[in-house]
Amino acid sequence: MIRTRVGYAGGATENPTYHSLGDHSETIQIDFDPSQISYERLLEMFWEEHDPTSRSWSRQYQAVVFFHDEEQKRLAIASRDRLAQKLGKTIHTEVIPFTHFYAAEDYHQKYYLRQHRQILRQFQQYYPQAADLMNSTAAARINGYIGGYGTSASLKADIDRLGLSEAAREELLERVGGKS
Numbered sequence: 001m002i003r004t005r006v007g008y009a010g011g012a013t014e015n016p017t018y019h020s021l022g023d024h025s026e027t028i029q030i031d032f033d034p035s036q037i038s039y040e041r042l043l044e045m046f047w048e049e050h051d052p053t054s055r056s057w058s059r060q061y062q063a064v065v066f067f068h069d070e071e072q073k074r075l076a077i078a079s080r081d082r083l084a085q086k087l088g089k090t091i092h093t094e095v096i097p098f099t100h101f102y103a104a105e106d107y108h109q110k111y112y113l114r115q116h117r118q119i120l121r122q123f124q125q126y127y128p129q130a131a132d133l134m135n136s137t138a139a140a141r142i143n144g145y146i147g148g149y150g151t152s153a154s155l156k157a158d159i160d161r162l163g164l165s166e167a168a169r170e171e172l173l174e175r176v177g178g179k180s
Contacts (some may be wrong), residue, residue, distance in 0.1 A: 001049065001167050002031040004140045007103040009066055012057075029101045039072060042116075044081040052083065052093040066098035073097070088107055112146035116175065119146075119168045124125050138162045145176050152177045157180035 006028050013022025032042065046065065056062035065080075067073040076095045084091045103109070110133065113120055119142060127133040135179060145155050156175045159169055 001037070001045065001137070001140055002033055003135050003137050003141070003146070004031075005029045005041060005101075005103050005134055006108050007101050009098065010064060010096060018105055018108065019151045021060055024102070025064055026060055026104070027064070027066070027101070039075055039081065043076060045091075047083050051084070052080070052091045053087060053089045055092045063093040065093065065095045067095060068098050106134070109134040110143045113139060113143040116146060116171060118171055119164065121170050122165055142172060143162065145172065150176070 005013070007025045008021060009026035009029075010014045010025045011021075016022050016024045028043065032039075043065070044123075050063050052063060065076045067079030073095065079142070080091050080093065080095060085104070085179050094145060107114075109130070110120075113123065123133055123136070123142075125137050127136055127139070139159050141150075141158065141165075144150055150158075152173075154175065162169075162172075164172065
């Protein structure tokens with residue numbers, strides 16, 4: 001992943017906030033390098049991470065794929081339909097056109113990273129502006145590792161590129177499940 005940001009999309013309300021969401025859904029925006037991971041693989045991961053057969057009890061928390069072009073639409077619908085056939089159930093996750101993404105408030109960004117004060121403090125020194133932390137590839141990767149996405153082996157291969165102090169490296173390795 002190049003970067004991730006959490007926020008709101010899918011509605012018509014201008015400049016939504018967590019406390020004034022209007023008709024938007026909470027969502028994550030992912031920037032990715034297609035030479036490293038395909039859109040199809042991202043869709044597979046999306047379908048694995050939620051129960052697409054259950055109906056959402058609110059628009060705020062609905063499961064949805066926002067497509068940016070006709071190819072993404074085609075791939076999203078095809079993956080949804082394959083899953084429906086495999087499960088033999090109706091899929092309630094929507095596939096709708098992307099219109100606009102509004103970044104959530106700073107305190108919502110990099111949730112897992114924010115639970116690890118030592119690592120967060122180090123990143124806040126690198127990125128004193130909250131928007132820079134939100135847009136950091138390294139912060140997105142570390143947030144993912146802390147959240148349980150990625151293996152100890154992939155972290156060990158990646159850790160030298162993350163710019164962490166020795167103490168922060170040890171904390172992250174311990175959290176992900178393997179000492180150096």
